[in-house]
Amino acid sequence: MYRSHILVCGGTGCTSSGSEQIISTLEQELAKNGLEKEVKVIKTGCFGLCALGPIMIVYPEGSFYSMVKSEDIPEIVSEHLLKGRIVKRLLYSETVTEDTVKSLNETDFYKKQHRVALKNCGVINPENIDEYIALDGYQALGKVLTEMKPQEVIEVIKESGLRGRGGGGFPTGLKWQFAAGNESDQKYVCCNADEGDPGAFMDRSVLEGDPHVLIEAMSIAGYAIGATKGYVYVRAEYPIAVKRLQIAINQAKEYGLLGQHIFGTDFCFDMELRLGAGAFVCGEETALMTSIEGHRGEPRPRPPFPAVKGLFGKPTILNNVETYANIPQIILKGASWFNSMGTEKSKGTKVFALGGKIHNTGLVEVPMGTTLREIIEEIGGGIPNGKKFKAAQTGGPSGGCIPAEMIDIKIDYDNLIAIGSMMGSGGLIVMDEDTCMVDIAKFFLEFTVDESCGKCAPCRIGTKRMYEMLSQICKGNATLEDLDKLEELCYEIKAGSLCGLGQTAPNPVLSTLKYYRHEYEAHVVDKKCPAGVCKDLLSFEIIADKCKGCTLCSRVCPVGAIQGTVKNPHSIDKSKCIKCGACIEKCRFDAIVKK
Amino acid sequence: MKSLAELQAIRDKMKNSMNVRDDNGNKIRVVVGMATCGIAAGARPVLNGFTEEVAKRNLDNVTVTQTGCIGICQYEPVVEVYTPDGEKTTYVKMTAEKVAKVVTDHLVNGKVVSEYTIGSVAK
Ligand SMILES: Cc1cc2nc3c(=O)[nH]c(=O)nc-3n(C[C@H](O)[C@H](O)[C@H](O)COP(=O)(O)O)c2cc1C
Ligand code: SF4
Ligand code: SF4
Ligand code: SF4
Ligand code: FES
Ligand code: FES
Numbered sequence: 001m002y003r004s005h006i007l008v009c010g011g012t013g014c015t016s017s018g019s020e021q022i023i024s025t026l027e028q029e030l031a032k033n034g035l036e037k038e039v040k041v042i043k044t045g046c047f048g049l050c051a052l053g054p055i056m057i058v059y060p061e062g063s064f065y066s067m068v069k070s071e072d073i074p075e076i077v078s079e080h081l082l083k084g085r086i087v088k089r090l091l092y093s094e095t096v097t098e099d100t101v102k103s104l105n106e107t108d109f110y111k112k113q114h115r116v117a118l119k120n121c122g123v124i125n126p127e128n129i130d131e132y133i134a135l136d137g138y139q140a141l142g143k144v145l146t147e148m149k150p151q152e153v154i155e156v157i158k159e160s161g162l163r164g165r166g167g168g169g170f171p172t173g174l175k176w177q178f179a180a181g182n183e184s185d186q187k188y189v190c191c192n193a194d195e196g197d198p199g200a201f202m203d204r205s206v207l208e209g210d211p212h213v214l215i216e217a218m219s220i221a222g223y224a225i226g227a228t229k230g231y232v233y234v235r236a237e238y239p240i241a242v243k244r245l246q247i248a249i250n251q252a253k254e255y256g257l258l259g260q261h262i263f264g265t266d267f268c269f270d271m272e273l274r275l276g277a278g279a280f281v282c283g284e285e286t287a288l289m290t291s292i293e294g295h296r297g298e299p300r301p302r303p304p305f306p307a308v309k310g311l312f313g314k315p316t317i318l319n320n321v322e323t324y325a326n327i328p329q330i331i332l333k334g335a336s337w338f339n340s341m342g343t344e345k346s347k348g349t350k351v352f353a354l355g356g357k358i359h360n361t362g363l364v365e366v367p368m369g370t371t372l373r374e375i376i377e378e379i380g381g382g383i384p385n386g387k388k389f390k391a392a393q394t395g396g397p398s399g400g401c402i403p404a405e406m407i408d409i410k411i412d413y414d415n416l417i418a419i420g421s422m423m424g425s426g427g428l429i430v431m432d433e434d435t436c437m438v439d440i441a442k443f444f445l446e447f448t449v450d451e452s453c454g455k456c457a458p459c460r461i462g463t464k465r466m467y468e469m470l471s472q473i474c475k476g477n478a479t480l481e482d483l484d485k486l487e488e489l490c491y492e493i494k495a496g497s498l499c500g501l502g503q504t505a506p507n508p509v510l511s512t513l514k515y516y517r518h519e520y521e522a523h524v525v526d527k528k529c530p531a532g533v534c535k536d537l538l539s540f541e542i543i544a545d546k547c548k549g550c551t552l553c554s555r556v557c558p559v560g561a562i563q564g565t566v567k568n569p570h571s572i573d574k575s576k577c578i579k580c581g582a583c584i585e586k587c588r589f590d591a592i593v594k595k
Numbered sequence: 596m597k598s599l600a601e602l603q604a605i606r607d608k609m610k611n612s613m614n615v616r617d618d619n620g621n622k623i624r625v626v627v628g629m630a631t632c633g634i635a636a637g638a639r640p641v642l643n644g645f646t647e648e649v650a651k652r653n654l655d656n657v658t659v660t661q662t663g664c665i666g667i668c669q670y671e672p673v674v675e676v677y678t679p680d681g682e683k684t685t686y687v688k689m690t691a692e693k694v695a696k697v698v699t700d701h702l703v704n705g706k707v708v709s710e711y712t713i714g715s716v717a718k
Binding site for chain 1: 596610628
């Protein structure tokens, strides 16, 4: 029996900021003080506040220490653990008010969140199946196997209103129903843990922080549709996730929670991992299954849909990690518990990876229908450096931008589609006034061009042409007719592409053209980039009245483009300037401007 | 895993040991003074005594923690018990032997062991 538990984040973010080192120092210090039998150290998955890592929480007090360094550990051990004096200077500042220390759950970052899919992340030791079981793990599997018929399971999922969290938002229960309805000697359950969207890491966090939930949910799905075998397709770039998932599978097998006659019933289910090489298109369902079969991951036309002819030609369902993470709780708490959260057509919660120009970057889980304003201002803590909010990009390369005027939009599948964006896997990138929308569109197109598998021409050639046109706009070499051509091309690519990658690739362009056409026009007509990003359209100038002649700028200029003598106004030779921006950062008198 | 009962047994056993991590306010808190003089006076066996006793009896509504200087060195080891209703009881000159009685009478049955409290000792 331990009187105190210390949870140290072992997610990818905190691991890269040094949590392994923290854990080993902690263990040494505890041993040195004879506390190893009183205080237990637990490595968890991501807490969601990765920007503050390495992160640790000391229980029972619930003290939340952030940005902990190895040097701080002796103090935490001798003060907090030995003498019970919380080391205030290391506490996450949000939890410290004038005279009291708040618990993490009361901070702005967590207060509005509602954790369903992330329930166990940062709470349990993902490498210990007993901890998962302690928090009702495998109860739902036990319940369906001993008390429910497969069709009853499907009914509960249908009634819950759960929709796929992998992007499209297809009703999960319906998908299961289709697969259940097809007779076959063999069926499969697959999990899409490819997570190719740039900026998204919610699936990785579930795999790292709560791997057993996936095993439990996939087994339930297997029972519901009549499958005996599951595959998790996870990208090889997620080594921590792969390792914990493998440990979890091994433990589940040892306990007989995977394998033959689970809970003494007739149900047998087994699972395997398949590692992907990290191609975005392999997240597309038909490509993913082709890849599991051992072929090159290229999409194929649908129908036939996987529920009819999927993996190895057999009926198959494929769901996203986060989709699965909801399943056990729906079984245990009921469909009406789940569908009481969210909006009319989007039930439950959604995890977002909050990034870009925002204070609290990290993972947040909120009920569907939470407004963008609540996410950005309350949970995210607003935009840093007093800048103005300009837009939020959702859905990654398949999505689009939500302009500032729409900050009160309630986020759910249908509202996002209605304004030309998409839920996608849940990347949410916040942009401030210094972001150029044409440049953003170009960024996503560059990604698509790289990731197109090349099987069909509209996507292979069309996205490349789009990228080139955007580059010309950014250089000031385009005309208004080119903008119309670009738009036309978008619709052609959407209509002509074989798979979702090509069909959605134009979305970032279309949505920025829709809401920020004036910005495109400024590039084309005035040859200006209003946000001051597109280098070819910028020029650096020194305002003579403001320049004090301190010479700092001319000393940092890498190409010697700045002339001037001490105490006299300097000037920039535009023909030499390479627009690196070094001078503007150095000048303490705001005398240099980019136009 | 042959049956649900087997799973339940693992759950119940583990649940208790993970209780420490759940920080809701509806718990009895046992706080042991662990500043230098407390440790010197023997607070550590007292602290461990509480942890063990609480575990043995599966008291999942009790957390045991420690604190620094309470300011009454002559009475160490000092233990404060906070109940959810906001009441505080201060036990003084605690020993490992006294722990069991405090656990049974106070933590389980809600009866303060008045002969160990600061009020009766100070007289
Ligand atoms: C190009 C492309 C990439 C995709 N990448 C992913 C991915 O990384 N993860 C994911 O879950 N779904 C991805 N999807 C969606 C899947 O094809 C599929 O719809 C989803 O995994 C189904 O699960 P769900 O119903 O639980 O959302 C992608 C789709 C396309 C077209
Ligand atoms: S749309 Fe693009 S990614 Fe999809 S099959 Fe065609 S070329 Fe490949
Ligand atoms: S932007 Fe760079 S190259 Fe141009 S003047 Fe400033 S320092 Fe020199
Ligand atoms: S750094 Fe600013 S103030 Fe100094 S010489 Fe350059 S422009 Fe003038
Ligand atoms: S990885 Fe540690 S909080 Fe996210
Ligand atoms: S050090 Fe023991 S009461 Fe102050």
